[in-house]
Amino acid sequence: MKARLGAVLFGIGFFAVVLAAGVAFYVAPSAARLPYDLKLCTPEVTEDxxxxxxxxxxxxxxxxxxxxxxxxxxxxxxxLQSTTEIKPLVDTTNNEIKNGAIDDNTVIWNAFGTVIWTEKDKVVSAYEARLALDRQTAGxxxxPGQELDDVAKGLDTTAEVETVGFSGQLYKFPFNTEQKxxxxxxxxxxxxxxxxxxGIESIQGLETYKFEQAIPETALDFDEDRIKSLLGAFAGPDATSGQVVYSNTRTIWVEPVGGxxxxxxxxxxxKLVPSTGQPxxxxxxxxVYTDQTVANSVESASATKAQVLLISRYVPIGLSTLGVILLIVGLLLVTSARTASPRHAAGSRTEEITGQPASTSAS
Structure with a gap:
């Protein structure tokens, strides 16, 4: 009976270890990837x-x-209020995969950005981007289809769509973001x-990695007509040329498990820097993100973190631990059963010859 039970436990333990390996190497990687079918939140759709x-x-x-x-x-x-929205292009992604333009580790997104002067409820600038992202690194x-329609109100009179070589991170960091x-x-x-x-900072109880990007003053690629328009409005008559110089210090706090x-x-x-005169x-x-956006981000990131950790860490560790325990218990039961069998056989043979149990001493 012990041998049979031990064999059953040993088999279950072996299966649990194999299952843990399968979850770790096959299921977990799929959990740490951008899904194809993310949806925009609406009054009807409020989760995921x-x-x-x-x-x-x-x-x-x-x-x-x-x-x-x-x-x-x-x-x-x-x-100024800046709003950024993301819309995954599921049909475009599927078609591009079928055509061989991208592989199945890629998603295509539309990104929309609008800056509004809140006191006047007036659009100051807007843009629309279409780009492809790696599902794991989010880079x-x-x-070929990536585009940027960047409309800067007051600096441009028409929408201008251009092909842009997007690269690096934009709207998300990689799953399992590193300290680098x-x-x-x-x-x-x-x-x-x-x-x-x-460094590492806590935001509303959630551990985040803090990243900082310092962009020094760099001339923007404005065409001649845009520069002339700005010079006419803000520079003196002696300013025959100039450039618009841009700088930015960007700080991003990232939840590292989900990025x-x-x-x-x-x-x-x-700033406009004319050839003569003051800038x-x-x-x-x-x-800065509003308090509501930070709260939404913490809620979303916490759910993603829990899901990724459950599949990539807790389930494999739990299954492998259970499997090892069952393997050891099963092996012990089988070994003890085999050790006890010869003794039982010898005792039965002694009783058969002498007519007395083997454990009974002559008095």
Whole structure:
């Protein structure tokens, strides 16, 4: 009976160890990947969906323009609200995979950004991007269909769609983010800059990795007509040329298991630097995630972290531990049963010859 029970436990233990390995090597990697079918949050869809990220810059200085019979070009002061939304393009992703343009470890997203002057409820700038992302690293990868429609109100008169070589991180960090320097894409300059790990901080009880990117003053690629328009509004008659210079200090707090942004802060500055005369600030503001966006991010990141850890760590460890215990118990039961069998056989033979049990002594 012991041998049979031991054999059963040993078999179950072996299966548990094999199952733990399967979960660790095959199931867990799929959990730590961007899904194809993320949905935007709506009044009808409130779970497992993407909520917009909102950042505010209070007391910001920025360029304000108004058309009409008496055009206005001025530097205004107020609160700017920047909203970023993500829309996964499921059909486009599936079609591109079938066509061989991308592999099944890639998703295609639409990203939308809008900056509003809240006191006037007026759009200051907007953009739309279409890009391909690696499902595990969340980094942008090469894809012929990537585009950027960057409309800067007051600096451009028409929508301008261009092909952009997106690369590096944009809207998310990799699953299992490391304490190292990554490359982060800057939309204004259309290229990546290093973003360095600066330490560990807790936000609403959630451990985050803090990263910082310092972009020095760099001239933006503005065409001649846009520069002339700005010079005419803010520079003296002697200024025959100039450039718009941009700088930014970007700080991102990331939940490392899922790579989710918990909080983002950007200290943005843009100024017109004419060939003669003083520079004019076109933008000076510190954009920070609102409290509601931080709370939404903590909630979403906590759920993702729990799911990834459950599948990648807790289930494999639990199954392997249980399996090892059952293997040992089963082996002990089988060994003890085999050890006891010869004694029982010898005792039966003695009783058969003498007519007395083997354990009974003559008195």
């Amino acid at each position: 969906c993407l909520k917009p990220s909102v950042a505010e810059a209070k007391n910001a200085r920025f360029l304000n323009t108004e058309g009409g019979t008496t055009p206005v070009v001025e530097i205004a002061t107020g609160t 942008a990868i090469k894809w 320097t990554y490359q982060y894409f800057d939309r204004d300059l259309k290229r990546t800059f290093p973003i360095e790990f600066k 989710t942004f918990i909080k983002v802060q950007e200290q943005q500055n843009k 004019t600030e076109l933008l000076n503001g510190v954009f």
